[in-house]
Amino acid sequence: MRLVRYNVAASLDGYVAGPNGSFDWIPDDPSVDFAGIFARIDTVLLGRKSYEVAKAMGGEPAWSPGTRVFVFSSTLSAEAHPDVTLVRDHAVERVRALREEPGRGEIWLFGGGELFRTLLAGGQVDRVEVTIVPVLLGSGTPLLAPHAPQTRLALVDSRVYPSGMVGLTYEVVR
Numbered sequence: 001m002r003l004v005r006y007n008v009a010a011s012l013d014g015y016v017a018g019p020n021g022s023f024d025w026i027p028d029d030p031s032v033d034f035a036g037i038f039a040r041i042d043t044v045l046l047g048r049k050s051y052e053v054a055k056a057m058g059g060e061p062a063w064s065p066g067t068r069v070f071v072f073s074s075t076l077s078a079e080a081h082p083d084v085t086l087v088r089d090h091a092v093e094r095v096r097a098l099r100e101e102p103g104r105g106e107i108w109l110f111g112g113g114e115l116f117r118t119l120l121a122g123g124q125v126d127r128v129e130v131t132i133v134p135v136l137l138g139s140g141t142p143l144l145a146p147h148a149p150q151t152r153l154a155l156v157d158s159r160v161y162p163s164g165m166v167g168l169t170y171e172v173v174r
Contacts, residue, residue, distance in 0.1 A: 002099045004045075006109040006116050007037065007129040008143065009165070015140035016113065021053045025135045029163040032131075038063050042105025043098060045119075048073035049141070050111030051084070063108070070094070072115050091115065092122030099124065117145040120172070127171055128153060134164040 008016045009026045017023055044063050046054065051071045063069075069084040078086050087094050098107060109116060109125065119125050130143065153170035160166050 002043075002101065002103060002105070002107055003126045004095065004099060004107045004109055004119065004124055005127040005129055006120075006125055008111065009131045009133050010143045011133055011135050011137040011140070013136045013138065014143045015137045016111065016143050017053070017141035018137045019139050021049070021141070023053075025137065026133055027163045027165065029161050029165060031161055031163075032165075034062070038067075040106045041067060041108045042103060043068045043070065043107040045095065045107060045109045045115065046071050047112040047115035048076060050115075051076075054110075070098070091118050092124055095119055095122070095124040113142050113145040116143075117148040120144075120151055121149050123174070125172055127156075127169065129167070129169045131161075132166045132168065 009023075010016050011018075011025065018025055041063055044067055046069065048071060051073070070087055071081065071084045072087045072091050074088050076086055095107070109119060116125065152173040154173050155168065156171050157169035158167065
């Protein structure tokens with residue numbers, strides 16, 4: 001079964017985006033191996049809000065060309081977003097089917113906190129990778145939406161970056 005990983009940067013107080021969706025608080029640390037991260041990914045999962053933030057940034061997406069992108073939304077129209085696959089409902093079942101497809105590429109849960117909560121509750125997240133940024137935002141989009149199930153994690157890796165960020169990798173304990 002293919003791996004689903006939630007890989008995000010978060011403030012020390014647990015936000016993945018600041019007020020109004022800002023992320024200018026995340027430092028550009030050249031020691032972060034984005035090429036290595038993206039080389040393992042062939043499928044990206046985004047909630048509507050994360051997708052809209054990514055679209056508003058303009059330019060090319062961070063992931064490699066040819067990467068399949070699934071956006072989970074009940075409000076967006078497929079006609080207005082032909083470059084992605086829209087998933088209106090049954091998120092857990094859709095991700096379970098993606099995981100069962102043949103292939104070695106990983107599935108990156110790019111965002112956001114509500115989709116993470118849904119997939120975590122449905123047993124479809126294998127790894128939680130959080131890079132803690134040394135900043136306190138006070139408000140914004142939480143790492144995990146409220147009312148998620150309690151979930152045990154096992155630390156499998158950690159790394160301190162020159163910028164002061166700390167990368168933590170956990171596997172979901174089942």
